[in-house]
Amino acid sequence: METRLRAVLPDQQLIRLYEQMVLSREFEESCAEQYTKGHITGFLHLYSGQEAVAVGATAGLHKDDYILSAYREHAQAIVRGADPKRVMAELFGKSTGICKGKGGSMHLFDPSLNFMGGYAIVGGQFPIACGLAFSAKYRGEDRLAACFFGDGAVNQGTFHEGLNWARLWELPVLFVCENNFYGIGTEVHRSSAIPDIHKRTCGYDIPSEKVDGMDVLAVYAAVKRAAEWVREQSRPYLIEAVTYRFRGHSMADPAKYRSAAEHEVWKARDPIPAFSKRLLEEGIVTQPQLDAILEKARAKVNEAVTFAEESPWPEDGAVWEDIYV
Amino acid sequence: MSEMTYRDALNLALKEEMRRDPSVVTFGEDVALYEGSFKVTRGLLAEFGEERVKDTPISENTIVGVAVGAAMGGLRPVAELMTVNFALLAMDQIVDHMAKIRSMFGGQTFLPMVVRMPGGGGSQLGAQHSQSLETYFMHCPGLRVVYPAFPADAKGLLKSAIRDNNPVIFLEHELLYNSKGEVPDDPEFLVSFGRANVVKEGTDVTIVAYARMTVLALQAAAELEQAGISCEVVDLRTLNPLDTETMIASARKTGRAVVVEECWRTAGLGGDLAHRIHEACFETLLAPVKRVAGLDVPMPYSRKIEKLCIPQPESIVAAVKEVLHGN
Numbered sequence: 001m002e003t004r005l006r007a008v009l010p011d012q013q014l015i016r017l018y019e020q021m022v023l024s025r026e027f028e029e030s031c032a033e034q035y036t037k038g039h040i041t042g043f044l045h046l047y048s049g050q051e052a053v054a055v056g057a058t059a060g061l062h063k064d065d066y067i068l069s070a071y072r073e074h075a076q077a078i079v080r081g082a083d084p085k086r087v088m089a090e091l092f093g094k095s096t097g098i099c100k101g102k103g104g105s106m107h108l109f110d111p112s113l114n115f116m117g118g119y120a121i122v123g124g125q126f127p128i129a130c131g132l133a134f135s136a137k138y139r140g141e142d143r144l145a146a147c148f149f150g151d152g153a154v155n156q157g158t159f160h161e162g163l164n165w166a167r168l169w170e171l172p173v174l175f176v177c178e179n180n181f182y183g184i185g186t187e188v189h190r191s192s193a194i195p196d197i198h199k200r201t202c203g204y205d206i207p208s209e210k211v212d213g214m215d216v217l218a219v220y221a222a223v224k225r226a227a228e229w230v231r232e233q234s235r236p237y238l239i240e241a242v243t244y245r246f247r248g249h250s251m252a253d254p255a256k257y258r259s260a261a262e263h264e265v266w267k268a269r270d271p272i273p274a275f276s277k278r279l280l281e282e283g284i285v286t287q288p289q290l291d292a293i294l295e296k297a298r299a300k301v302n303e304a305v306t307f308a309e310e311s312p313w314p315e316d317g318a319v320w321e322d323i324y325v
Numbered sequence: 326m327s328e329m330t331y332r333d334a335l336n337l338a339l340k341e342e343m344r345r346d347p348s349v350v351t352f353g354e355d356v357a358l359y360e361g362s363f364k365v366t367r368g369l370l371a372e373f374g375e376e377r378v379k380d381t382p383i384s385e386n387t388i389v390g391v392a393v394g395a396a397m398g399g400l401r402p403v404a405e406l407m408t409v410n411f412a413l414l415a416m417d418q419i420v421d422h423m424a425k426i427r428s429m430f431g432g433q434t435f436l437p438m439v440v441r442m443p444g445g446g447g448s449q450l451g452a453q454h455s456q457s458l459e460t461y462f463m464h465c466p467g468l469r470v471v472y473p474a475f476p477a478d479a480k481g482l483l484k485s486a487i488r489d490n491n492p493v494i495f496l497e498h499e500l501l502y503n504s505k506g507e508v509p510d511d512p513e514f515l516v517s518f519g520r521a522n523v524v525k526e527g528t529d530v531t532i533v534a535y536a537r538m539t540v541l542a543l544q545a546a547a548e549l550e551q552a553g554i555s556c557e558v559v560d561l562r563t564l565n566p567l568d569t570e571t572m573i574a575s576a577r578k579t580g581r582a583v584v585v586e587e588c589w590r591t592a593g594l595g596g597d598l599a600h601r602i603h604e605a606c607f608e609t610l611l612a613p614v615k616r617v618a619g620l621d622v623p624m625p626y627s628r629k630i631e632k633l634c635i636p637q638p639e640s641i642v643a644a645v646k647e648v649l650h651g652n
């Protein structure tokens with residue numbers, strides 16, 4: 001039996017989770033459109049389908065906790081509080097972007113939100129998360145580093161180096177694997193000797209668990225519990241959130257390696273309608289309220305697109321800026 | 326002033342900076358209990374304790390990455406890689422992260438970190454332990470690259486590196502650790518980046534060098550002096566920022582230049598330096614700039630033939646004579 005939502009969080013917060021998932025989805029679908037129009041160029045990896053992970057996990061963390069992620073990180077940044085206008089402007093390559101147009105889709109960053117970056121080298125974020133956790137511990141700060149990564153990243157040396165290091169130095173790192181079953185076109189059982197990713201921490205004496213990554217509340221509850229444990233113990237922990245991306249790896253990928261049937265099974269588990277259904281069933285929202293949330297999200301995204309379109313390009317002189325202090 | 330070795334000067338710089346600033350921490354393979362494979366971190370664990378002086382697993386990429394994260398979090402980490410050769414395992418964190426984070430995140434953060442690495446050849450350690458990779462780092466924008474030749478510079482540059490808010494690759498030459506020199510006692514003695522040092526004045530030929538190559542260049546210059554040839558020796562001290570002005574002013578004055586590098590010749594940093602001199606001094610040069618460089622081979626073990634692969638004072642002498650008199 002499903003837990004009753006109200007037993008976990010008050011109504012307002014439940015609605016907030018829903019709003020964030022809807023905003024994330026609308027943002028990503030708008031990005032796809034802007035990419036097709038040629039306004040967004042380069043690599044574009046969309047998050048549609050995985051929203052429950054970013055939204056549930058972020059809600060389970062403190063604002064002081066660091067978040068690091070890979071290159072599929074728009075939603076993570078926005079849910080953490082990044083202004084969609086400035087994120088969209090970044091994707092457009094405009095000077096008003098969150099990284100002044102120097103980062104792009106894969107390198108969002110906002111230290112004022114403790115959002116410590118999107119990294120495009122698979123596995124690059126593990127050591128950095130350990131370093132941030134070390135600095136927090138050294139300085140006596142009550143915060144952890146939440147490190148998001150994909151199922152493909154667990155085969156990098158940095159994953160294993162990072163797990164070993166975090167356990168050895170007793171660092172407050174919460175590892176969150178978003179297992180969407182694919183690293184580009186390679187399914188997890190073709191790349192990982194143990195496809196149950198959470199089991200891979202046993203060699204490092206790091207506790208771990210698997211959670212339904214299509215269930216925002218399940219992710220929230222697991223992350224909240226784990227984060228408290230990490231903070232109290234000053235020890236690492238790993239959560240494997242099982243999820244699915246509805247689009248190809250990037251906009252360049254037609255995802256021919258997946259069957260339509262498989263896709264349908266996961267589409268039927270779309271975290272957004274799954275959650276709205278429960279919100280309705282428990283009488284937490286009404287249909288008109290849900291419609292209004294969608295409208296509001298769309299308006300916000302449209303506003304972001306307009307802002308990005310109207311923003312100026314970086315000056316030529318910017319190429320020499322911000323390299324050295 | 327006190328006379329001390331290059332090793333002790335580095336050690337003193339670490340101690341002084343750790344005393345001065347509690348956000349300075351140091352870690353690496355065998356740096357704490359074992360006190361460093363070259364003993365540069367001797368006495369640090371005893372003075373500063375386990376919190377600030379830490380042994381790490383043999384995970385070079387993660388050593389650098391942890392320093393990156395710690396720097397982003399507000400510390401001033403000084404990471405040690407046991408030798409520069411192992412930096413190749415850390416090139417992802419060095420080139421893709423340490424060098425790029427500030428720029429690709431739009432200047433919203435900075436990395437006040439140092440990665441120290443002993444390096445260079447000449448100790449019969451074989452192909453995998455004798456490399457000179459300074460060009461690799463110098464090639465990559467976003468890094469500072471420091472390579473001292475003398476104990477005083479070792480101290481002053483390391484202190485500057487630790488206080489600098491940019492990520493610094495700090496190279497130390499293994500064959501210089503026991504070399505001695507006068508070192509200022511002042512704990513505020515710093516050597517600024519981007520200022521080459523004219524370590525010997527002369528009139529006939531400029532020799533541009535760095536680290537151990539500067540020491541060899543001085544030996545060559547002393548020998549040439551006997552033959553009535555006056556060399557000016559420019560020690561670059563930092564490869565990034567590069568003080569082209571001092572190097573070019575000297576070449577302009579003497580009209581001839583020899584560039585000495587320990588790394589492989591092909592696409593080595595000496596080609597870049599020589600080009601800069603040619604471009605700036607073409608009109609006034611009396612001869613094309615000569616390069617003295619490491620041979621383009623994986624380093625052999627046998628000391629008889631290893632010597633052939635690394636610039637020697639004799640090869641510098643020969644190059645100076647060539648720029649003076651032609652082949």
Ligand SMILES: Cc1ncc(C[n+]2csc(CCOP(=O)(O)OP(=O)(O)O)c2C)c(N)n1
Nearest residue numbers: 072120121122150151152153180182183184
């Ligand atoms: C070091 C490195 N190797 C290869 C790539 C190319 N690449 C980009 S994403 C990716 C797949 C990663 O899959 P996963 O970790 O599961 O993340 P997901 O894309 O599913 O979110 C690969 C191989 C890269 N960016 N970095």
Ligand SMILES: [Mg+2]
Nearest residue numbers: 150151182183
């Ligand atoms: Mg994946």
